[in-house]
Amino acid sequence: MQERYDHKIIEQKWQKIWENSKAFKAREDKAAKKYYCLEMFPYPSGKIHMGHVRNYSIGDVAARFLSMRGFNVLHPMGWDSFGMPAENAAIQHGVRPKEWTDENIASMKTQLKRLGLAYDWDREITTCSPEYYRWNQWLFLKLYEKGLAYQKHSAVNWCPQCATVLANEQVEAGLCWRCDTHVEQKNLKQWFFKITAYAEELLDYCDKLQGWPEKVLVMQRNWIGKSIGAEVDFKIENSD
Ligand SMILES: [Zn+2]
Structure with missing residues (x-):
């Protein structure tokens, strides 16, 4: 042995x-x-x-x-x-x-x-491979037909070194997560998915996820980005 x-x-x-x-x-x-x-x-x-x-x-x-x-x-x-x-x-x-x-x-x-x-x-x-991404394309068309994929102009995080758009999570202290280049803001016409149509449903499911770390759930909730605004009362000087 x-x-x-x-x-x-x-x-x-x-x-x-x-x-x-x-x-x-x-x-x-x-x-x-x-x-x-x-x-x-x-x-x-x-x-x-x-x-x-x-x-x-x-x-x-x-x-x-x-x-x-x-x-x-x-x-x-x-x-x-x-x-x-x-x-x-x-x-x-x-x-x-x-x-x-x-x-x-x-x-x-x-x-x-x-x-x-x-x-x-x-x-x-x-x-x-086309055998795979044909299904991405099929899915995209279904979303487009339902008005859930649309285009508009919006500011994006842009890394000039990688020549790519970055998600907020990919920008760390103003720098690209991949190459540490300073990230710029760029106004681009781009595609959006209307996830706001599913905000409530997505938030409900966050509450049902058992055993997930709280920081991941917070990231998910922030990404869903539901906002109900805020109400603030200000006192006006010399007024009732
Ligand atoms: Zn980069």
Whole structure:
């Protein structure tokens, strides 16, 4: 018996067995209780970093625990692969955005597989593939038809370095969260979703979320942005 744990031999052996037997495949089974375990998909920016390892280890523990408890667990993985970073990196490296994105996906997928995470890789999706985003487009058209997607001019947070619009949560002390460049305000015509039509419903659901950290709930409530105004009484000098 070897005294030292040889991770290369042991992990490769078991990962191969899991892959060949499709150990983490979600199968249709009406009798089993279902559990959908989804972590945020990574942006295919190059290599897996420790933040990914932390996040995906937590999801992996939950997925494995529940499948060992008899749940039919669907634990998929995918790539959040649209946006300006791919375009900017492509310009910088003189390659096509698709090449840069596909290469990063391939190397990050190899890294995630070496971590032995319990994913059903048959369900892998890539948001920049037409088979996937045709459904985003379909959904957008449904919202547009109902008047829930519309255009107007509005001031936005703009990072001149990333050449992209940032959400309020992506601006930290006036700086871009990605590159620390000073964020500017820019007036742009842009698309909006009329989430205010669902403000009450969304707020009701915030109250029903059990075990969520209060700071996340506050962020959600602020994002929903319901405002009922304020009433203030002022005394007028020399008047009743
Ligand atoms: Zn930036």
